[in-house]
Amino acid sequence: MGKNNAETVVRELLTSAGITINGVQPFDIEVHNDEFFKRILEDEGLGLGESYMDSWWDCKALDQFIDKIVRAKLNEKVKSSLKLQWYLLRSKLFNLQNRSRAYQVAQQHYDIGNDLFTAMLDKRLNYSCAYWMKAKNLDEAQEHKLELICEKIGLKEGMTILDLGCGWGSFAKYAAEKYNVHVTGLNISKKQIEYSRELCKTLPVEFKLQDYREATGEYDRVLSIGFIEHVGLKNYRTYMEVVDRTLKNNGIAFIHTIGKNVSNTTLNAWSNKYIFPNGMIPSIAQLAKAVEGLFVIEDCHIFGPDYDLTLMAWHKNFVKSWPQLKDKYGEYFYRMWCYYLLSSAGGFRSRKNQLWQIVMTKPGNNHPNCRLS
16 A cells, blocks of 8 residues: 555544544644554554654653544454464464463563662552552552452461462562461562562562462462463463462462453564563453363452553653663663553553452352452
8 A cells, every 4th residue: 555545544544533643632643754654554553553662653642542542443444464464373373371481471571670660660569450449649559459359368367378470579578467378479580589589588478480380289369460461361271270279178269360351362463572472361251261160250350440540650650760760771662661551551441451350269168258349
């Protein structure tokens, strides 16, 4: 398609979403390179993100722009290129989250640098959706999230907890200090494990640099917070079987995860390439199939709009801290990271993405006597 034709098509698509090129609204975009139009039609979301990183276009309110194009379902109005079709096909044919590939996301994302995440996140380094119902700021919202989880799984002194994909140890530290429980955390990020061990060195907490499939022992509670997104469709049943074998018969399992309204097998191409390689957001149907016969789903609590607030708070912290980070990371990274945070916020604001907290027990047990949604 020629440049002029491509520009006409893209302008019409954006107009249908209420967006004007070089307009005056904060969600309008300013185009700096005329090749932008052809690139979008050829590579869709991948081209949109990469052209932003290359400074081909700008937007004062990128989160609002993404919200509007998602609500208008513009992705359904553009035919996928062969490159993107192959990207989707490979996620269906191959197990992109097998043991040999599992460490890729840790190396590319979580091991970027603790200085970045310390600057961006709350004081406890929670890297998942906060709970904003009664919170005044990010620190409060993340602490409320941790307490909500503890209440939902009915923590009591002396219990043993298995935390699959334990991040920087925020939940382990909170639970061990407040409830006097013993936590075992499994993680494949070397930098997160190093940080967590130092953080919790005086507490009854143990961290292992280990894939979740290698978990052993039996625990009163088994949980994951923002980890299912790295497990993948071909491994959901394996994950549930790991939880089943490590959870005591009268125990409670808990999952905190991003969710999608429609089943698919991969993240969008841009996020997969630059942010979370081999990632995948599950649907309720996909998780329910993996759970069948192993667990009773006691509760599913949805508060996706809270992730919009969380991501915008992270972006604010990131921008505020950029003067101290820019010499190490550079302008290209800055645009990539802003696009990641703001486009994600737009995805939650549009309700394309959800946030689920799921409580499960083994069949035959009484309903758990603890707080649910």
